[in-house]
Amino acid sequence: MIPRPLQAPVAVVMFDLDFTLWDLSGVIPHAEQVCQGLLEQRYPAVAERFDIESQRSLRVELAEQHPELAHDVTRLRRASLERIGAVAGYQGAALQALVEEAFTAFIDARHAVTLYDDTLPLLRALRGQVRLGALTNGNADVHRIGLGEYFDFTLSAVELGAAKPSHLVYETAARRAGAPAAEIVHVGDDVHTDVYGAANFGMQAVWLNRDGAHWPDEVPAVPHHAVGSLAELEGMLLGLLRAA
Template sequence: MKDTALPQARPRAVLFDLDDTLWPIAPVIAAAEAALHAWLAEHAPRVAQAFSIEELRARRLALLAEQPHLHLDLAALRRAGLEMAFADVGEDVSRIAAAMEHYLAARNAVQPYDDVLPGLLRLAGQVTLGSISNGNADLEVIGLAHHFKVSLAAAQFGKAKPDPAIFLAACAALGVAPAETVYVGDDLRLDVQGAQQAGLRAVWMNRTGSTAHLEAGIVPDAICASLEELIAWLEQQLDH
């Protein structure tokens, strides 16, 4: 754990990013896309035959470049990509809803890091917890929703990190000032810089030992490799 800032106001709340902060997301997305493609092969074979997983991904990225507002709702982006693919090959578009259900079920089959559940339980006795995510994880399905008093998702809120509005809205919903709130996330620009610009303290959850913050010129209030380190840092702040 590395503390890079002077003590500030006593924290009353901690807000978490989700993907790659509480669980690894790349293997989950890879498995979910493979599951979706297998489903398409059985239920919409013309789509699966015409487009590989990689080709569907490339088409989504091209669509996002044309319609950047879709970054607010990644499920809507994926759905729009499927609509285009189904239309291109003359497949029955009524099957898209079932395809998305199948994909989202696999996308929510995440495995939290080992430190997450015990860490959240310990933190709950010290501060109020919430979450902010640009992704489409469903905390109810995953089974973690009850740990958080407030959970904001960009798709529902209408603005995404690093926009200060989503950080400020979460603070307001928790009834705490930004200066009394700590945000924890893995992305230097979206999470750390975004939270700091909204007046929150920001902890970079750096589970890999990366030094990317040095190149990016971003100075987190603390750098932690686990929730254990986060709790140790937070307890120092609570003692001040």
């Protein structure tokens, strides 16, 4: 680890979403079960041929065959649904209806997340003090979760066609934030995609390490600041902003 205290000025604070602002434990498996249940009820010919595991395997296969889908989890899941529907004999409008119904069931359940207790207090404390951004490799939408009012901008791998820790993602985020990299704090739970990615671009990287994990050997050490909670980060940022 290379400790790096947060430094003024801070113009923007960006957040990863899953496992940073909310707990995603069990959410995706539950959403896949909801989707499978809909297929069993509405499209039994599909459900008889494809269970949850075989659909997961198909998505891996599709990502390998079509690299352009690898960073777009929405297109990848929809492509998988279209493939299994076609195999079961659906085509045309009926196939598109299947894809829409099944994906809607999945994505609605995927957004049934539980915010961490320290999420809303932090967002409320920072709102109006700095620009706030969301940066995710997934397909979560802060507006669907009810947090849209706190964010000035959002950026996802689905939108960009690239994923953290790609330089392109952080470069685009900096442009959207409208601030130099050194004045942007990026907060995330993932050492590789969030901490390494942000620090490597010159941002002030914060590792949200709720479980007290050790820095993994396979990830190059980069300057960053580690916190055990968003409440701890809230105090640090407010102290920094008030002293500036």
